[in-house]
Amino acid sequence: HTAVPDDHPRSASLRTRHRIEAGIDAGITSRQGLIAEGRGEAFDYLIGERTIESAAAAERAAAAHLLRAESPVVSVNGNVAALAPEAVVDLADATGAAIEVNLFNRTEARMDAIADHLRDHGASEVKGLTADARIPGLSHERGKVDADGIHAADVVLVPLEDGDRAAALAEMGKTEIVVDLNPLSRSPQAAAVPVVDNLVRALPAITEHARDLRDRPEEWDAIIEGFDREAALADAERAIRSGQLE
Numbered sequence: 001h002t003a004v005p006d007d008h009p010r011s012a013s014l015r016t017r018h019r020i021e022a023g024i025d026a027g028i029t030s031r032q033g034l035i036a037e038g039r040g041e042a043f044d045y046l047i048g049e050r051t052i053e054s055a056a057a058a059e060r061a062a063a064a065h066l067l068r069a070e071s072p073v074v075s076v077n078g079n080v081a082a083l084a085p086e087a088v089v090d091l092a093d094a095t096g097a098a099i100e101v102n103l104f105n106r107t108e109a110r111m112d113a114i115a116d117h118l119r120d121h122g123a124s125e126v127k128g129l130t131a132d133a134r135i136p137g138l139s140h141e142r143g144k145v146d147a148d149g150i151h152a153a154d155v156v157l158v159p160l161e162d163g164d165r166a167a168a169l170a171e172m173g174k175t176e177i178v179v180d181l182n183p184l185s186r187s188p189q190a191a192a193v194p195v196v197d198n199l200v201r202a203l204p205a206i207t208e209h210a211r212d213l214r215d216r217p218e219e220w221d222a223i224i225e226g227f228d229r230e231a232a233l234a235d236a237e238r239a240i241r242s243g244q245l246e
């Protein structure tokens with residue numbers, strides 16, 4: 001790939017796009033992942049390619065949830081692995097969460113490529129390959145998860161999750177944190193904590209909040225209870241519709 005010049009007005013977005021292209025070449029990302037990336041870029045453009053205040057509040061609530069959880073899991077798909085492998089590992093380290101590969105279009109080759117890629121970026125254990133449990137309400141392939149991973153988790157972070165699967169996980173009673181730039185998408189609508197922000201900004205932000213809050217457990221409940229998911233979704237929609245790029 002040709003290098004993206006730093007002075008290009010949209011250099012960050014172009015670099016992100018190249019990561020998805022490289023992910024496809026490496027067998028990590030599916031071709032549908034390109035379409036998802038395009039949708040994400042459009043929403044990011046409209047939101048001003050920044051972390052709006054309500055998203056920052058969601059990121060802090062997400063950190064508190066992950067820290068308070070008994071068995072938190074960060075779910076990783078092909079776009080997440082291509083865009084932010086080191087950020088996934090950092091977040092798991094900061095919160096004690098497990099990492100599980102979970103694909104909408106599951107193939108053993110992509111599962112293995114993603115697990116290897118995460119290990120190359122420092123992950124010590126990667127779940128998802130055992131697939132000895134199912135999410136109820138989804139077809140066999142779509143519902144495959146690890147019994148000691150997502151199936152047993154009380155809090156799951158599912159960035160860029162499909163709407164049906166997000167709803168099925170919520171149905172299982174899990175506290176779900178979804179990162180998705182489209183506040184109207186069914187996935188953030190199903191989440192206890194919808195984070196309407198670009199994944200590449202959201203994961204490091206959640207990690208930073210987790211490091212900040214790690215030694216202050218007495219603050220977690222208030223942060224979690226003070227977060228208003230409806231208000232956050234409405235605020236994100238307002239930011240997008242107002243068209244005021246800052």
Ligand code: ATP
Nearest residue numbers: 036037039040162163180181182185186187198199
């Ligand atoms: P629906 O949820 O309405 O059923 P969908 O989930 O089928 O739609 P997809 O294109 O599969 O639609 O989902 C991709 C979603 O991920 C889009 O909402 C898109 O905005 C979002 N997205 C893509 N890339 C990023 C990113 N880097 N950061 C945050 N969100 C992203």
Ligand code: MG
Nearest residue numbers: 163185186187
């Ligand atoms: Mg969606």
